[in-house]
Amino acid sequence: MGAALARAWLAAGHPVTVWNRTPARAEALAAEGATVAASAAEAVAANRLVIACLLDDASLGEALEDADLTGRDLVNLTTGTPAEGRARAAWAEGRGARFVDAGIMAVPPMIGRPDSGAYVFYSGSSELFEEHRATLAVPADTRFVGTDPGFAALHDVALLSGMYGMFAGISHAFALIRGEDIAPKEFAPLLEGWLHAMAHSVPETAERLTTGDYTTGVVSHLAMQVQAGQRTLLRTAEEQGVSEELLRPMMELMKRRLDAGHGDEDTTGVIDLLVARPATA
Incomplete structure (x- = not known):
């Protein structure tokens, strides 16, 4: 450099x-x-x-x-x-x-x-x-x-951290199709397009963090994602012989937020779990 x-x-x-x-x-x-x-x-x-x-x-x-x-x-x-x-x-x-x-x-x-x-x-x-x-x-x-x-x-490390989180998702996605009659080169544009479409959540998350409103306009709320979506993702990983270790940390945080009574939110509340500090006497 x-x-x-x-x-x-x-x-x-x-x-x-x-x-x-x-x-x-x-x-x-x-x-x-x-x-x-x-x-x-x-x-x-x-x-x-x-x-x-x-x-x-x-x-x-x-x-x-x-x-x-x-x-x-x-x-x-x-x-x-x-x-x-x-x-x-x-x-x-x-x-x-x-x-x-x-x-x-x-x-x-x-x-x-x-x-x-x-x-x-x-x-x-x-x-x-x-x-x-x-x-x-x-x-x-x-x-x-x-x-x-x-x-x-x-700023540098925050962006790089987001990048590595994306890499984790990409790695898990390719692992799921590994060994099947699905060509990685044919799957790649589908994955790229999906990630690009989901990137709209970045400004939405920023808006929710600014206003403190984690529920208005939520399409896929936390309760649905944890109680139904996660089971499907984990069962598919098991069926495909793929480790869950890249998915588990996020899923466990989502469940903690749900268990705390925030089932009508999206995933923004997970951020508050990450930055929470224990109360001092």
Whole structure:
């Protein structure tokens, strides 16, 4: 990812100084016009805008341990958690730098291609972001999501978590037809179309969370889904010899919500179970 970002800025005519923990990877960019620094501290000293993209937060701290960040604008494109983003912001500001954390919603081949749909979440210093917005927009579109330095990582991980939930459903669906005389390539467009149609529930869920109304306009209420729908899904999995482990967690949460007397809701109330905290004395 770091090399893809550097190439995008080089292609746009920006002067770029690079450093990599594996020197050969940095040297490969020299032929494309990059200046290769002998150390991370030397790379930081080359320009006011400093872009970091490493393996994790620990490697970032290690790489910049001896760098003078006074007067620098540090943009952290390293994937991390909200807490790491907030802690790293305090660390950077304590060393005299402005700081923005980021979450990249793309893979390397999407970088530097305006038609790819790639974008990056940014949060932290709004002054830093506004000053460097045009430069940051070169590799991918930009989305500033707030002055809380943890919000970029939070948005990133929330979207990725939704993605993995979708992957779980896709995996279970394909497992059900595995071994039958059903071609995966013929089944795939049906599954894709169904998931696309069901995506309308995303804005509906947001509206319910905003209003607190989990019952108005519900078509498939929780009681029906748990008492009838779940039995059919689980029996089919058993008949097909497919593990229930990808379905069970959601189903158990739905049953807990039903048992608490919310049978006329849709599944939005499950969110409240996930974020509930035990009462304190």
